[in-house]
Structure formats: C-alpha cells, structure tokens
C-alpha cells in the first residue's frame with residue numbers, strides 16, 4: 078500500500094487510511110466512555126438513576142460532527158475519483174469487450190489482443206461493453222473497478238506511473254467459468270508501446286516469458302502450433318487461456334492432442350472415439366456441447382457463433398490440424 082503503480086491507487090489508500098483511522102479513534106473513544114459509565118454509574122456507586130429528557134446542544138453536536146466527518150470522507154474520495162475520470166478527455170481509447178469468460182481489447186489502429194497493453198505516464202480510456210451478462214473489470218493494483226454491461230458503454234481510466242504487469246480480474250459473478258476470467262495489463266514505456274502497437278513487437282519482460290508457450294520439445298515430439306504464422310488469430314480469440322499448445326492442461330484439453338487423423342474420446346451419454354477432422358473441429362467451436370471431451374463437462378467452453386467469420390474459422394481449423 079501507499080506506493081501504488083498509479084497516483085490514484087495512492088489516493089485510494091489514503092482515503093482508506095483516513096476512514097479506518099477515524100473509525101478506530103471513534104471505537105476507542107466510545108469504548109472508553111462506555112467502560113467509564115459502567116463503573117461510574119453502577120448500582121453500587123449510583124443507586125438512584127437520573128432521568129434526563131432531551132438536550133438540544135448534545136443532539137445538535139452528534140448530528141453536526143458525524144455529518145462533517147462523513148462529508149470529508151466523501152469529498153476526499155470523490156475529488157480524486159473525479160480527477161481520474163477527468164483525464165478521459167483526449168486520452169487514447171481502448172475498446173474492451175467482455176463475454177463469458179474472456180476479455181478482448183481493441184486499439185485505435187484496429188489491433189486486437191486478449192491482454193491489455195497500455196503506455197506508462199499517460200492516460201488510457203477503456204470503453205467497455207459486454208456481449209452477454211454483467212461483468213466487471215477489476216485491476217486490483219490500480220484500485221479501479223467498473224461494471225461492464227450489455228447495452229451501455231461504461232468507461233474507466235488508467236494512468237500508470239511505471240511499467241509492469243498487473244492482474245485483471247472479472248469482479249462480477251458471471252457464470253460457470255467466472256473464476257477463470259483473468260488476464261493481464263502490461264504497462265510499457267512509450268517507445269516499447271509504440272513498437273508493440275504498430276510493429277507488433279512483443280517486449281521481453283521476465284514475467285511474460287513465464288506464461289509464454291514453450292518452444293516445440295524434442296522429447297514429446299509435439300509440434301508447437303504456436304509457431305504457426307496465423308497463430309495470433311487463436312491468441313486474439315482468447316482460446317489460449319483454456320487450451321495450451323504444449324500438451325499441458327489448462328481449463329480445456331491441450332491443442333497439442335488435436336491432429337488430423339487422430340481420434341479423441343468424447344462422452345455423449347456413453348464414451349466413444351471420434352475422428353478428428355475439419356468437421357469435428359468446426360463443430361467443437363460452434364457447438365461445443367455437441368461432443369464433450371472425456372474429463373470435461375458441458376458448458377465449459379463458450380461458443381463462437383457470433384465472433385468468428387468463415388475466413389477465420391477456416392484459418393483456425395488449418396492451424397489446429399497443422400500437425401498432420
């Protein structure tokens with residue numbers, strides 16, 4: 078706390094400290110008074126109770142003082158909030174699309190990604206819309222969160238002080254895989270950001286490597302489709318959050334096991350083998366519940382009916398079958 082990656086995070090922490098501090102002072106004051114009264118006015122020391130009826134001065138005091146305290150809390154919080162929102166004017170805009178259960182980001186030049194890239198030292202306005210149910214974009218390190226709903230554009234402003242990688246979560250329970258609805262915000266310095274945005278150069282950041290797909294391995298003999306020239310298409314669609322390319326298991330089965338001519342075991346009431354071909358892959362994408370891969374359940378994979386053109390579908394099928 079108090080050394081956040083944005084000045085807004087610092088002000089939220091300060092408001093938090095102010096509210097907690099005030100509460101602790103009141104708690105101590107009230108508790109001490111209570112203990113004093115219990116002792117001072119016990120039956121032994123004060124056998125006959127005094128009835129007090131009304132005290133204008135006292136009543137005004139306990140209305141005015143708490144009101145002032147609460148209003149300062151409000152003002153302290155609101156003024157920083159308004160200052161942050163005010164920076165939306167003239168900021169670069171990133172379109173955010175939320176859907177069960179992934180995030181999509183589109184930049185001013187039309188570039189798309191499933192990870193949010195922003196430049197340090199300047200404001201970025203996130204214009205957010207949901208394709209289905211209510212979601213909420215939450216960047217804990219920046220202390221900002223805003224609901225993302227259908228039919229109404231909400232916005233949020235990020236002004237990072239320095240470069241780094243930060244978690245993005247969905248903070249609105251949005252169905253089965255809500256708890257997997259995570260991605261990252263990658264803050265780059267201006268030059269790196271331009272390079273990424275315009276030339277597509279992915280920066281070498283240590284933490285980035287951790288999540289990057291490993292190169293093809295000799296031992297497993299798995300051809301790594303992530304090396305495919307069109308692979309970015311699969312990454313942009315967010316498939317890689319659930320499907321690895323190196324054989325490791327994420328939320329769904331690894332793409333490494335999908336090859337033309339191979340079979341996969343599905344459970345449709347009963348277990349059976351099914352040939353992996355174009356038809357099967359197409360159906361898996363458009364109607365994921367038609368055949369459910371052994372070890373998984375229905376409704377885990379969002380269908381892509383409204384999100385994929387014929388063209389993209391063809392390419393994706395070709396990539397997935399590239400190990401032929």
Ligand SMILES: [Cu+2]
Nearest residue numbers: 212247251258
């Ligand atoms: Cu969500």
